[in-house]
Amino acid sequence: MSLQDKRIVVVGGTSGMGFATARAAAEAGARVLVAGRRQDRIDAALASLPAGAEGQAADITVPDQVAALFARAGQVDALVVCAHAGESVGRAIAPLAEGDLAAMKAFFDAKFWGTVQACRAVLPRLTAAGAIVLVSGAASRKPLPGHTILGAVNGAVESFARQLASEIRPRRVNVVSPGLVDTEVYAAMPAAQRTAMFEAKARALPVGRVGRPEDVAAMVLHLIANTYVTGAVIDVDGGGMVA
Ligand SMILES: NC(=O)c1ccc[n+]([C@@H]2O[C@H](COP(=O)([O-])OP(=O)(O)OC[C@H]3O[C@@H](n4cnc5c(N)ncnc54)[C@H](OP(=O)(O)O)[C@@H]3O)[C@@H](O)[C@H]2O)c1
Numbered sequence: 001m002s003l004q005d006k007r008i009v010v011v012g013g014t015s016g017m018g019f020a021t022a023r024a025a026a027e028a029g030a031r032v033l034v035a036g037r038r039q040d041r042i043d044a045a046l047a048s049l050p051a052g053a054e055g056q057a058a059d060i061t062v063p064d065q066v067a068a069l070f071a072r073a074g075q076v077d078a079l080v081v082c083a084h085a086g087e088s089v090g091r092a093i094a095p096l097a098e099g100d101l102a103a104m105k106a107f108f109d110a111k112f113w114g115t116v117q118a119c120r121a122v123l124p125r126l127t128a129a130g131a132i133v134l135v136s137g138a139a140s141r142k143p144l145p146g147h148t149i150l151g152a153v154n155g156a157v158e159s160f161a162r163q164l165a166s167e168i169r170p171r172r173v174n175v176v177s178p179g180l181v182d183t184e185v186y187a188a189m190p191a192a193q194r195t196a197m198f199e200a201k202a203r204a205l206p207v208g209r210v211g212r213p214e215d216v217a218a219m220v221l222h223l224i225a226n227t228y229v230t231g232a233v234i235d236v237d238g239g240g241m242v243a
Helices: 014-028 039-048 063-073 086-092 101-125 150-167 191-204 213-225
Strands: 008-010 031-036 052-057 076-081 125-133 172-178 233-236
Touching: 008 014, 008 039, 008 063, 008 101, 014 031, 014 039, 014 052, 014 213, 031 039, 031 063, 052 063, 076 101, 076 172, 076 191, 076 213, 086 125, 086 172, 086 191, 101 125, 101 150, 125 213, 150 233, 213 233
Parallel strands: 008 031, 008 076, 031 052, 076 125, 125 172, 172 233
Antiparallel strands: none
Protein backbone atom coordinates (compact mmCIF):
# COMPACT_ATOMS: atom_id res chain seq x y z
CA MET A 1 0.00 0.00 0.00
CA SER A 2 1.44 3.39 -0.98
CA LEU A 3 0.87 6.05 1.67
CA GLN A 4 0.30 8.79 -0.93
CA ASP A 5 -2.98 10.61 -0.13
CA LYS A 6 -3.96 7.96 2.42
CA ARG A 7 -5.81 9.14 5.53
CA ILE A 8 -3.78 8.17 8.59
CA VAL A 9 -4.88 8.99 12.15
CA VAL A 10 -2.13 8.93 14.79
CA VAL A 11 -3.45 8.98 18.35
CA GLY A 12 -0.62 10.15 20.57
CA GLY A 13 0.87 11.80 17.49
CA THR A 14 2.12 14.90 19.28
CA SER A 15 5.12 13.34 20.99
CA GLY A 16 7.70 10.56 20.86
CA MET A 17 7.04 7.58 18.60
CA GLY A 18 3.61 8.88 17.54
CA PHE A 19 5.06 12.18 16.39
CA ALA A 20 7.87 10.42 14.51
CA THR A 21 5.25 8.21 12.84
CA ALA A 22 3.12 11.21 11.88
CA ARG A 23 6.12 12.96 10.39
CA ALA A 24 7.27 9.92 8.42
CA ALA A 25 3.75 9.31 7.12
CA ALA A 26 3.26 12.95 6.14
CA GLU A 27 6.63 12.97 4.36
CA ALA A 28 5.46 9.88 2.45
CA GLY A 29 2.43 11.85 1.21
CA ALA A 30 -0.23 10.71 3.68
CA ARG A 31 -3.00 12.99 4.91
CA VAL A 32 -2.16 12.87 8.60
CA LEU A 33 -4.44 13.72 11.52
CA VAL A 34 -2.69 13.74 14.91
CA ALA A 35 -4.53 13.58 18.23
CA GLY A 36 -3.60 14.09 21.85
CA ARG A 37 -5.23 15.66 24.86
CA ARG A 38 -3.37 18.96 24.96
CA GLN A 39 -3.88 21.68 22.35
CA ASP A 40 -0.46 23.25 23.01
CA ARG A 41 1.27 19.98 22.09
CA ILE A 42 -0.87 19.69 18.96
CA ASP A 43 0.09 23.22 17.93
CA ALA A 44 3.78 22.44 18.51
CA ALA A 45 3.53 19.21 16.52
CA LEU A 46 1.77 20.87 13.59
CA ALA A 47 4.46 23.58 13.50
CA SER A 48 7.03 20.83 12.83
CA LEU A 49 4.99 18.58 10.53
CA PRO A 50 4.78 19.05 6.75
CA ALA A 51 2.06 21.46 5.56
CA GLY A 52 -1.34 19.85 5.32
CA ALA A 53 -1.08 17.80 8.51
CA GLU A 54 -4.04 18.30 10.82
CA GLY A 55 -4.52 17.98 14.56
CA GLN A 56 -7.38 17.62 16.97
CA ALA A 57 -7.50 17.64 20.75
CA ALA A 58 -9.05 14.35 21.84
CA ASP A 59 -8.73 12.20 24.94
CA ILE A 60 -9.23 8.57 23.89
CA THR A 61 -10.73 7.75 27.27
CA VAL A 62 -13.62 10.17 26.58
CA PRO A 63 -16.19 8.69 24.15
CA ASP A 64 -17.53 12.01 22.83
CA GLN A 65 -14.02 13.21 22.02
CA VAL A 66 -13.17 9.93 20.30
CA ALA A 67 -16.36 10.19 18.21
CA ALA A 68 -15.56 13.79 17.24
CA LEU A 69 -12.02 12.81 16.23
CA PHE A 70 -13.17 10.13 13.81
CA ALA A 71 -16.04 12.26 12.50
CA ARG A 72 -13.40 14.76 11.47
CA ALA A 73 -11.12 12.06 10.06
CA GLY A 74 -13.73 10.74 7.61
CA GLN A 75 -12.74 7.55 5.79
CA VAL A 76 -9.57 6.17 7.41
CA ASP A 77 -6.88 4.06 5.69
CA ALA A 78 -4.81 3.51 8.83
CA LEU A 79 -5.14 4.10 12.55
CA VAL A 80 -2.02 4.19 14.72
CA VAL A 81 -2.38 4.31 18.52
CA CYS A 82 0.73 5.43 20.41
CA ALA A 83 -1.00 7.02 23.39
CA HIS A 84 -0.31 6.25 27.01
CA ALA A 85 -0.79 8.28 30.17
CA GLY A 86 2.82 9.40 30.35
CA GLU A 87 2.29 11.31 33.58
CA SER A 88 1.29 8.10 35.42
CA VAL A 89 4.13 5.89 34.13
CA GLY A 90 6.68 6.93 36.76
CA ARG A 91 4.31 6.06 39.61
CA ALA A 92 3.03 2.91 37.89
CA ILE A 93 6.51 1.39 37.58
CA ALA A 94 7.02 -0.18 41.00
CA PRO A 95 6.78 -3.52 42.75
CA LEU A 96 3.12 -4.48 43.04
CA ALA A 97 3.06 -4.28 46.84
CA GLU A 98 4.54 -0.77 46.87
CA GLY A 99 3.20 0.89 43.72
CA ASP A 100 0.54 3.56 43.37
CA LEU A 101 -2.56 1.56 42.45
CA ALA A 102 -4.38 4.64 41.13
CA ALA A 103 -1.50 5.39 38.74
CA MET A 104 -1.42 1.75 37.60
CA LYS A 105 -5.15 1.88 36.89
CA ALA A 106 -4.83 5.23 35.09
CA PHE A 107 -2.17 3.68 32.85
CA PHE A 108 -4.46 0.71 32.12
CA ASP A 109 -7.48 2.93 31.45
CA ALA A 110 -5.63 5.16 28.99
CA LYS A 111 -3.47 2.63 27.21
CA PHE A 112 -5.77 -0.40 27.05
CA TRP A 113 -9.31 0.99 27.20
CA GLY A 114 -8.29 4.09 25.26
CA THR A 115 -6.93 1.82 22.53
CA VAL A 116 -10.11 -0.26 22.58
CA GLN A 117 -12.29 2.84 22.26
CA ALA A 118 -10.23 4.26 19.40
CA CYS A 119 -10.33 0.95 17.51
CA ARG A 120 -14.08 0.55 18.04
CA ALA A 121 -14.75 4.08 16.83
CA VAL A 122 -12.65 3.74 13.69
CA LEU A 123 -14.23 0.50 12.47
CA PRO A 124 -17.18 2.04 10.60
CA ARG A 125 -14.75 4.35 8.80
CA LEU A 126 -11.83 1.97 8.18
CA THR A 127 -11.48 1.07 4.50
CA ALA A 128 -11.64 -2.57 3.36
CA ALA A 129 -7.86 -2.47 2.81
CA GLY A 130 -7.34 -0.54 6.02
CA ALA A 131 -4.85 -1.23 8.80
CA ILE A 132 -4.54 -0.65 12.52
CA VAL A 133 -1.15 -0.52 14.23
CA LEU A 134 -0.98 -0.51 18.02
CA VAL A 135 2.03 -0.02 20.28
CA SER A 136 2.64 -2.31 23.25
CA GLY A 137 6.00 -2.68 25.02
CA ALA A 138 8.71 -5.25 25.75
CA ALA A 139 7.46 -5.87 29.30
CA SER A 140 4.53 -7.83 27.86
CA ARG A 141 6.84 -10.84 27.50
CA LYS A 142 10.10 -9.85 29.23
CA PRO A 143 10.19 -9.57 33.02
CA LEU A 144 11.55 -6.13 33.98
CA PRO A 145 11.85 -4.71 37.50
CA GLY A 146 8.68 -2.89 38.60
CA HIS A 147 6.86 -3.65 35.34
CA THR A 148 4.24 -6.11 36.62
CA ILE A 149 1.31 -3.87 35.70
CA LEU A 150 2.87 -2.20 32.64
CA GLY A 151 3.68 -5.67 31.33
CA ALA A 152 0.12 -6.84 31.87
CA VAL A 153 -1.31 -3.77 30.10
CA ASN A 154 1.00 -4.28 27.13
CA GLY A 155 0.11 -7.97 27.06
CA ALA A 156 -3.56 -7.03 26.99
CA VAL A 157 -2.96 -4.74 23.99
CA GLU A 158 -1.18 -7.56 22.12
CA SER A 159 -3.91 -10.09 22.90
CA PHE A 160 -6.63 -7.63 21.88
CA ALA A 161 -4.85 -6.97 18.58
CA ARG A 162 -4.58 -10.67 17.68
CA GLN A 163 -8.27 -11.25 18.32
CA LEU A 164 -9.27 -8.11 16.45
CA ALA A 165 -7.13 -9.09 13.45
CA SER A 166 -9.19 -12.24 13.11
CA GLU A 167 -12.48 -10.47 13.77
CA ILE A 168 -12.22 -7.61 11.26
CA ARG A 169 -10.45 -9.41 8.40
CA PRO A 170 -9.49 -8.60 5.66
CA ARG A 171 -8.60 -5.38 7.43
CA ARG A 172 -5.31 -5.84 9.27
CA VAL A 173 -4.21 -5.30 12.87
CA ASN A 174 -0.59 -5.44 14.04
CA VAL A 175 1.43 -4.39 17.06
CA VAL A 176 4.88 -2.86 17.45
CA SER A 177 6.47 -3.75 20.78
CA PRO A 178 9.26 -1.28 21.58
CA GLY A 179 12.09 -1.67 24.02
CA LEU A 180 13.60 1.44 25.61
CA VAL A 181 13.10 4.40 23.27
CA ASP A 182 14.37 7.90 24.05
CA THR A 183 11.17 9.98 24.11
CA GLU A 184 9.59 12.77 26.13
CA VAL A 185 8.23 10.21 28.60
CA TYR A 186 11.65 10.31 30.30
CA ALA A 187 11.82 14.12 30.35
CA ALA A 188 10.78 14.34 34.00
CA MET A 189 13.73 12.22 35.16
CA PRO A 190 16.81 14.05 36.46
CA ALA A 191 19.16 14.37 33.47
CA ALA A 192 22.06 12.50 35.11
CA GLN A 193 19.81 9.60 36.10
CA ARG A 194 18.31 9.43 32.60
CA THR A 195 21.73 9.46 30.92
CA ALA A 196 23.00 6.73 33.25
CA MET A 197 19.92 4.60 32.53
CA PHE A 198 20.28 5.02 28.74
CA GLU A 199 24.01 4.24 28.86
CA ALA A 200 23.50 1.11 30.96
CA LYS A 201 20.72 -0.09 28.65
CA ALA A 202 22.83 0.60 25.54
CA ARG A 203 25.68 -1.48 26.97
CA ALA A 204 23.28 -4.37 27.65
CA LEU A 205 21.66 -4.41 24.21
CA PRO A 206 23.13 -6.35 21.26
CA VAL A 207 22.84 -3.24 19.03
CA GLY A 208 24.74 -1.07 21.54
CA ARG A 209 22.26 1.81 21.68
CA VAL A 210 18.79 2.68 22.91
CA GLY A 211 15.93 3.25 20.51
CA ARG A 212 14.96 6.40 18.68
CA PRO A 213 11.34 7.30 17.87
CA GLU A 214 12.20 6.95 14.18
CA ASP A 215 13.10 3.27 14.68
CA VAL A 216 9.52 2.61 15.74
CA ALA A 217 7.99 4.90 13.12
CA ALA A 218 9.73 2.98 10.32
CA MET A 219 8.20 -0.29 11.53
CA VAL A 220 4.74 1.24 11.94
CA LEU A 221 4.82 2.49 8.35
CA HIS A 222 6.04 -0.89 7.15
CA LEU A 223 3.12 -2.61 8.90
CA ILE A 224 0.68 -0.19 7.29
CA ALA A 225 2.13 -0.84 3.84
CA ASN A 226 2.82 -4.59 3.95
CA THR A 227 -0.51 -6.22 3.13
CA TYR A 228 0.70 -9.75 3.96
CA VAL A 229 1.15 -9.09 7.69
CA THR A 230 -1.66 -9.23 10.23
CA GLY A 231 -2.07 -10.39 13.81
CA ALA A 232 1.67 -9.93 14.35
CA VAL A 233 3.61 -8.48 17.27
CA ILE A 234 6.96 -7.11 16.08
CA ASP A 235 9.72 -6.34 18.58
CA VAL A 236 11.62 -3.13 17.88
CA ASP A 237 13.85 -3.39 20.89
CA GLY A 238 17.50 -3.46 19.88
CA GLY A 239 17.57 -7.17 20.64
CA GLY A 240 16.26 -6.77 24.18
CA MET A 241 14.52 -10.15 24.03
CA VAL A 242 17.86 -11.88 23.47
CA ALA A 243 20.01 -9.65 25.68
N1 LIG B 1 9.42 5.29 25.44
C1 LIG B 1 9.67 4.02 25.79
O1 LIG B 1 10.78 3.67 26.22
C2 LIG B 1 8.60 2.98 25.63
C3 LIG B 1 8.93 1.63 25.82
C4 LIG B 1 7.97 0.64 25.62
C5 LIG B 1 6.69 0.99 25.23
N2 LIG B 1 6.38 2.31 25.07
C6 LIG B 1 5.02 2.63 24.61
O2 LIG B 1 5.10 3.30 23.36
C7 LIG B 1 3.99 4.20 23.21
C8 LIG B 1 4.51 5.58 22.85
O3 LIG B 1 5.36 6.02 23.91
P1 LIG B 1 6.17 7.39 23.83
O4 LIG B 1 7.33 7.24 24.74
O5 LIG B 1 6.39 7.77 22.40
O6 LIG B 1 5.10 8.38 24.51
P2 LIG B 1 5.11 9.97 24.78
O7 LIG B 1 6.27 10.63 24.15
O8 LIG B 1 4.89 10.13 26.25
O9 LIG B 1 3.78 10.42 23.99
C9 LIG B 1 2.51 10.01 24.42
C10 LIG B 1 1.48 10.62 23.49
O10 LIG B 1 0.18 10.16 23.88
C11 LIG B 1 -0.69 11.28 24.04
N3 LIG B 1 -1.71 10.89 25.01
C12 LIG B 1 -1.54 10.54 26.31
N4 LIG B 1 -2.71 10.21 26.86
C13 LIG B 1 -3.65 10.35 25.90
C14 LIG B 1 -5.07 10.18 25.86
N5 LIG B 1 -5.76 9.77 26.95
N6 LIG B 1 -5.73 10.44 24.72
C15 LIG B 1 -5.04 10.84 23.62
N7 LIG B 1 -3.71 11.02 23.58
C16 LIG B 1 -3.03 10.79 24.72
C17 LIG B 1 0.26 12.40 24.46
O11 LIG B 1 -0.26 13.71 24.27
P3 LIG B 1 -1.05 14.47 25.48
O12 LIG B 1 -0.21 14.30 26.70
O13 LIG B 1 -1.21 15.87 24.99
O14 LIG B 1 -2.35 13.74 25.57
C18 LIG B 1 1.43 12.14 23.52
O15 LIG B 1 1.11 12.60 22.22
C19 LIG B 1 3.24 4.15 24.54
O16 LIG B 1 2.15 3.25 24.41
C20 LIG B 1 4.26 3.58 25.51
O17 LIG B 1 3.65 2.89 26.60
C21 LIG B 1 7.29 3.30 25.27
